[in-house]
Amino acid sequence: MFCPLKRPVLTYLPTLTLCGCLLLFGTFLSSLAHPTSLGDGIRHLTLARLLQEGNSFGGWGDVLYSGYFSTRSSDPWFLTHVLLMPLGTLDIAIAEDMLILLLIGAVGITFLLFLRTLRLSPASQSILIALLLLGHVQFTFRLLVGRPLFLMVALTTLTLLTVLHKQPLLLLVLMTIATLLSHLFVFPLFICLLGSLWLLSLSRKRTAMLTFLSALSGLVIGLLLHPQTSNFVHYVFTIFLRVPFLTELDTGTEMHSGIGRMAAVLTLLGACLLFAYHLWYTRRASWKEMHRRGLSLTASIVLVMTLGMLLWVRMLDFLWPLLLILLAQVLSLYPPIAKETAHVLLPRWALLRKYTLGVLLLVLTVNTAKTFYSFSTVNAENALSHFTDPLKNIPEKSRVLNVDWDLFPSLFSARPDLLFARGMDPSYDYLSDPDSIRFFAAVRNPSEETDWNVWLTELIQHIPSDYLALWRAEKRRNMIETLNQNKSLEHVGMSDRIIVYKILSSTEQSAQDSV
Incomplete structure (x- = not known):
């Protein structure tokens, strides 16, 4: 029986799929009481709030009193912070949720725009959109931590589309x-x-x-x-x-290998190669035609980024969308190619559509559930009260030596009126002050042989500061017990996540000793 609504609904299926994914993410985010991550997202949102309130910002040197940006202040994310200013009026958790949905929307819309230029069925486009947002656990996880770099991922997709359509x-x-x-x-x-x-x-x-x-x-x-x-x-x-090539630093740098998260990447890459070879072998498309249609350009970019991911897991942010674009380009040359190739390689029962869709749905459901569960179980730890309470008695513009570089976003969001020693990847510390890296490496992997009193004295001499802040962790129990007994420090605040000390000057220390 002819159904007049069937065709229009099918035409809008990719758009509906994207909207459905956004609804799914939005529903999940609304169930969380605190930010999904204490990382870059809240750092950028806090700065956007300061700009929205009319504060001037001449670069990260306004906030950091040590390291590279304290000597050459700049804001590498200038336009990003300007664009985020409207979110500055919101509560940090709500603002981050809104940012995440905007980033997912930007990545999804630019990806959909690319698919619209290819000869693909609405169903195929919908599957590719679902794979983009839910097909790789690590990619979905990184989407949900609210890093504005996904604005650049969307812009990179538009750049490739513009080059392929020859609009210089x-x-x-x-x-x-x-x-x-x-x-x-x-x-x-x-x-x-x-x-x-x-x-x-x-x-x-x-x-x-x-x-x-x-x-x-x-x-x-x-x-x-x-x-x-x-x-x-x-x-x-x-x-x-230079930062990506400093992977040997044992200080918790983010520039580590992504080889353990490449199963899905290699699977899709293998599918692209298999389909392309089958097109050539069956003379559906020549290598020259593939080159003319831009597959060689996308494949070259994907190859470079795949090799890059062997060294840097963060390459996945750009690689995953571009890899799916390459797959879409291959399929658009001859849409039945996937079905024909499957007939050659798979048993007949596996070719039934209900089994194929069932496996796809199962993979997407497992990936989504795994990601959402990971965020839900640790969300209580992301409450900013863990950081505002220990810092509440510290005077404005005090210098806080955060020995853990990844503690900066939380401290900055809790007290943006303070100054901090570290705020970026440890590679930045190494490149601007190689001597400092030994202090931070000692904290990263504490040893029972370390004399923490000597470590503290040398650290304060190297980076003069007013307060000391560090993560609380079981492996640091001996370190914290030693610092608690040190007369150069005065305990001023503690929570389940961090501990904060005041660094006493020689005058203050003498006064306490006399008492």
């Missing part, structure tokens, strides 16, 4: 925005440069030159518009581009 002038606008958005502009810039070579190989010399010049011009304009141009340029070329 639009790249000028995109690269200008990307440069102002954050230092991660290197990703869309890389795509532009690789795209110029791809266009050159197609004998599109004029378009290739325009693509290169537009990308370069956008970069220059963005740098000139940045409020801390010289310091930002210095940061990008002397710090940011």
Whole structure:
């Protein structure tokens, strides 16, 4: 029987899938009382709140009194913080929920825009959207911690789409925005440069030159518009581009290998290769046609990022969407290719649609449940009261030596009127002050042989401070017991998560000794 609603509903199925995922995420986030993470998300939102309240900000040197940014202050996330200002009026937990949904929406919409340009059925587009947002546990997890870098992921997808559709002038606008958005502009810039070579190989010399010049011009304009141009340029070329290669630092750096999370990546990569080979073998599409349609460009980008993920797990943020785009490009050359290949490799019973959809639904459900459970079980630990209470009696503008670099977002969000010693990846400390890294490495992996009194004396001499703050952990029990007995410290606050001491000056210490 003919149903007049069937076709229109099918046409909007990808959009409905994206909306359904957003509803799913929104429902889950509304069930959490506290931020999903005490990481970069709340740090950026706190700064956006300060800007919204009319406070000036000349860079992270306004907040950090030690390390690289204390010597060359800049804000690598300038435009990001400007865009987040409307969220500054909200409670931090609500603001983070809104940010997460906006980031998911940005990534999902740009991905959907890309799919709309390909010859794919609505059902195939819907499956790809579901795989994007729910198909990789680690990717979904990183979406839910609210890191604004996903704005750059969305912009990178738009950049690739623009290059493939040979619209070089639009790249000028995109690269200008990307440069102002954050230092991660290197990703869309890389795509532009690789795209110029791809266009050159197609004998599109004029378009290739325009693509290169537009990308370069956008970069220059963005740098000139940045409020801390010289310091930002210095940061990008002397710090940011060197950080990924300092993976040997044993201080808790985020730049660690992602090889243990590559099962889904390698599976999709294998599927792309298998489908592409089957297209060539059956003469459905030649290698030349694949190259002309841009598959070679996307494949080159994916290959570089896959190799990068072997060293840096954070490459997944950009790799996963681009890998699914590559799969979509392969399928668009001849949509029945997946079914034909499955007929060759799989038994007949496995080809039934109900089994295929059942397995897909099971994988997505397990991934989603696993991710949501991980966030739900630790959410109580993310209450900002764990950090505001121990810091409440500290005077404004006091220098707080947070020996744990990943403690900074929580402390900054709880008391943005204080100054902090560390705020970025430990690689930043190493590049600006190599001697300091031994103090932080000792805390990262405490040893019973460490003399914590000597460690404290040398640390305070190296980084003069007013207060000391550190995470509480079972492996630090001996360390904390020793610090509690040290007469150079006065206990001022503690919670289930952190402990805070006042560092006594020689005068204060003498006065206490006399008493």
